Amino acid sequence: MPRILLVEDETDIADTVRYALETAGFGVDHAPTAGEAESLASAGRHELAILDIGLPDIDGLELCRRLRRHRDLPVIFLTAQAGEIDRILGLELGADDYVTKPFSPRELVARVRVVLRRGQRQAEPPSRAGGFEHDLAGRRIRYRGQLLDLTRYEYGLLAALLQRPGAVLSRGQLMDRVWGDALESGDRTVDTHVKTLRAKLRSAAGDAEPDAIRTHRGLGYSLDVEAGPA
Ligand code: CA
Secondary structure: OOEEEEEOOOHHHHHHHHHHHHHOOOEEEEEOOHHHHHHHHOOOOOOEEEEEOOOOOOOHHHHHHHHHHHOOOOEEEEEOOHHHHHHHHHOOOOOOEEEEOOOOHHHHHHHHHHHHHHHHHHHHHHHEEOOEEEEOOOOEEEEOOEEOOOOHHHHHHHHHHHHOOOOOEOHHHHHHHHHOOOOOOOHHHHHHHHHHHHHHHHHHHOOOOOOOEEEEOOOEEEEOOOOOOO
16 A cells, blocks of 8 residues: 655645545555654655645745655645745756645545656666666665665765756756755765766776766766666
């Protein structure tokens, strides 16, 4: 039974959504605050999160960023105003979907099913690409068969690139995804970690291998999955 993390401070809405999800065969953990959501999410047993944007402690967008720092959790936002939709899209958080209040619980359940199906389709191929083997649950990455010994931030960077092989991610997007609101920040933070990451990839694959991380001047970085034998 897939478990959903539901973060919503309005009891009526939370009860309605919980009932609809449970009727549809989902397990539901409900948190009325972002703080409680973070501790529930730390067990890593949810397949999707439904996040209200207006929460009493931190907002749903910031919560999304924090949850995604540990793993790539599919997220559907609940929004109360059109302005919030612009913020979701503007922040490039990679929201999987959003629904605007008031919404029909049946429609929300349908969206949940679509997002989960999409996730299942994508789960297999990206976990093995261009010589990389990504064990998401164990937060481990192998390259050319060798387990990489990565720091938390190197892992985050490589995982973000692996999630969308070939796509160019800007330094800002990588900062947001990997460092979130950490104090250490600035463009050079990303560059420094890319440098150490490249060195580790080289030592795993040998100097003859082409560089798997490609620099796009003024744009950012991408993972070159065509670089070598898969
Ligand atoms: Ca609210």
